[in-house]
Amino acid sequence: MSRHPELGNIDRSRTLRFVFDGREYHGHPGDTLASALLANGVRRVGTSTLLGRPRGIFSAGAEEPNAVVQIEEPFPEPMVLATTTELYDGLVARSLSGRGRLADRPDPCRYDAVHAHCDVLVVGAGPAGAAAARAAESTGARVIIADSGPPAADRTRAYSAPDPHGLGTGPQTRVLARTTVVGYYDDNYLVAVERRTAHLGLDAPPDLARERVWRIRAKRVVLATGAHERPIAFAGNDLPGVMLAGSARTYLHRYGVLPGHRAVVFTTNDSAYATALDLAAAGLTIAAIADSRPEPAQDWADRARAAGIEVLAGQLVTEARGDGEVASVLVGTRELPADLLLVSGGWNPVVHLFSQSGGTLRYDERLGALVPGESPQAVEVVGAAGGDLGHGSGEPLWFVPAGDYSRHFVDLQRDVTVADVWRATGAGLTSVEHVKRYTTAGTAHDQGKTSGALTSALVAHATGVAPGGAGVTTFRAPYLPVSFAALAGRDRGALHDPVRITALHDWHAARGALFENVGQWRRPWYYPRAGEDMAAAVLRECRAAREHVAAMDASTLGKIDVIGPDAAEFLDRLYTNLMSSLAVGSIRYGVMCRPDGMVFDDGTAIRLAEDHYLITTTTGNAAAVLDWMEEWLQTEWPDLRVTCTSVTEQWATVALVGPGSRAVLGDLAPGLAVDRAGFPFMTWRETEVAGIPARVCRISFSGELAYEINVSSWYGLSLWEAVMSRDVTPYGTETMHVLRAEKGYPIVGQDTDGTTTPQDLGMEWIVSKKKPDFLGKRSFTRRDTARPDRRRLVGLLPRDPEALLPEGAALLAGDRMAGHVTSSYPSAALGRTFALALVSGTHTTLTTRSGVAADVTSSVLYDPGNTRRDGAETETAAPPAGGFEAPVRRSPLAGFEAEFDGLRLAEAPFLTQVNVRTGTPLTPPGTAVTDGETTTVWLGPDEWLTVGPGAARGVDVSAQRTAIRITGPRARDLLAHGCALDLHPDVFPPGRCAQTLLARTQIILIAESDGFLVLVRASFAAYLGAWLLDAATEF
Amino acid sequence: MLLIPCPWCGARDEVEFHYGGQAHVAYPEDPSALSDEQWGRYLFFRENPEGDFAERWSHSAGCRRWFNVVRDTRSNRIKHVYLPGEPRPVTP
């Protein structure tokens, strides 16, 4: 084993040092780890996982079953193919036995993903792929060429490399080198992984994404994925020194490596002759060519003999012999000394991607291989991948007959032998899929790239069906293993999932609030003071709310504007109770059920005008409720004249709770009559609070006197600061949960689970008897829904007043399961612990499985007479604290501005935005028309958004979204990191608009002359801003 | 990743859509007139054909409009797109 003095596309002027299994070696730029190991005479690169047998480098590419190594430096990476790992200085790797080792620390590298669109995607830049790419380029098409190898410029002398001057020169061509297409999905959607910096080793720039996932939507796909050589099963065919013949030729020409000194060639076809001749010319001794065909192709045989190579026609290699590596080869009864045995059992077109496209495969008897048939997608296959191998083949030979098949290896990674396959077929298995599961053949890291066809042929042989008749296992994506890091892309750490925050978030964080995730929202959980644990903080917050005054940020509640002449009728159909009878100026609590009668959501409806309601939803269900309303309106009740608009982020909401709340509100809202008679329970008022226009609702989710103050979220922080200036205790979601549970108010999704009716919650009063129908009504009389033994909401008081029942705990009546705990807390007001539970049947006491006993009570444990909700009859108002600061308007991304090469990002704050619903089109679909300072943006067939000061009639949503302007020549490139739309200027020119996804948020995207305006909901703005800056790291 | 043709916005990636199950399952005219079994059929029973299936989709991350498609469940090929309230197109 040595280097050829001239051949190979390696840079001999530079030496790279690397370590394998603790020993240092040298290689050159252009080497793979495998070629450098072979050049250094390293033959053993692994130990088989089951039998512990030595294994050597078997191939030169992605089909490699043996040379699966562990990279240790620069960062631990398990199960990497030495045959495709480009060598770099400082590489440290070691051999494996089956399994690698995951890093015990987070991967410091960056990973990302990009969307791309093209007319033609060419997969593979070999001769056939290059020709197809050139043809496509000549038509002016948008072309993407993806090839697993390094860029053409790095391999100008490479054997079989495409002409570097003819490829990738089209004006709309993108060449993706080191990029493997790993999946082919519906509608010509292909996923590729680009390895961008791993080949740079320790010199990889930390700012560059190490790997990039390309999500490509192609109008047409050309697969030029080549062919993999097939092995033949014979005794000892797993010894180091046994190699696929074509791979040896690749090592010679691409890397200048002679993978042995004296070789025997074992072939069924012409292709191995070229290998033998090239190796002989390069100085390697070819001991013989054993050709399974009785009559080898005359011209090849003549050329071999002319080169002094003995051709053994009709002869088979029966055994590779050696201790740890090949030392001799048995051909028939002749034993030929050799350190290399080159095998060619024919070639399999690489049909993986074609099969994934939905394409059928056909067994070609001449090739003994599967070739592409028909695909439902726009794809064509060229070159060897289509079966055009360009050389003569013979009768396929799968295995060499023997008495003992226990050393005829089929799957080298799984140590599956021909004997194992016979055992499976002998046990009666006739399907390849079953044999795969029985033997594990084809289930390893390489997914059977070299073993799949062989397994199938063995099954066909054993079961007596025609070759190809046994079928094949499914070619599933990914074609090659893909790291989780690449799949995660930039959706890691803080960007893992959008974090939605309210306008008050920074205040909460600065005051040391601990946060709770509610859906994607981050809500203050509690605000511990120095030395307080959670229990102490929550007890203090609860006490403040029940005895003094406390406030909570309730901005996350979903809010939906429901407008139109039929709004009342619409809500009557959705809610279980009557909403049409609600007076303007009043508020009503309501429950929505699905048609099956199960509780879906609850909240309040505020009647703003005859034809205008504002409804609130639970925090986690806002989007689902809006979808639900649209579904019924659009698909069942299109005759109802109603529109629904989300205004969740338009409003900041502060819940002001406690006997002292009236005084605080009176102080902050001098123009508002706050007395009991002037502002009754379940009504709302328009006023100014702390100098900010506000809608104040007198509702209570705690049983105490309470208000919800709603202001434009631009002024939310000013309102909150004014409230806090009045010695009001901030409280979080935990206290909110305790207060409502003490009153027996259920939380949808906590005390209900999708099998809970309003009656189960003891809320018969909310189910209208008057309405002829509403969603859920019919189900209440279904036999199962009306069953008397359904679980119903009850209260529980543990016998031990300190015992806290675990939420979710099963409750037993004697030894029978009676229900489960849904909510459980310590209570300041009750001076003890308590719980809510869903329980079937009537019981006085229930126990948990661990034996904690609790008495069953009413679910309303605090103030069952509702004496506290209206506050004191007369109260001594606290002396006014003397005014408040002038309100300050704040935007969600205040100060967001960044500049990169060819790219500028900045918030465009405080744009006036109005959601307009009309049957008269304002702009054509998909367009945004600017008239003076106001842009009218198409959102849907009857929906527009006006952005700018121009007057429009509709719902004010100015604070619902903020805007980010992305300008500069690379604005499109940045958006392509997270937007699947084709933003090519021909497709999405200035004046186009779309509602779509950017990263993991919904946006309204408007193309402008110098870039884009992105409208994003205020709660997602911080996430999207952070995401954009992260995506711009490479700019 | 299916490319689903929204009748209003054009073809978009599947992730922008919300699946709505079988189309043409109308809310009964008078639920109170139905037997438990008839009501149960409306609530819980849906087709699951191998082949053409008329189903509902909502462009939830886009224009928020509901529409119907006829999709071949074997190939995922979408053969027709039509609006709610329109009859199912006849597939040859």
Ligand SMILES: [Zn+2]
């Ligand atoms: Zn749409």
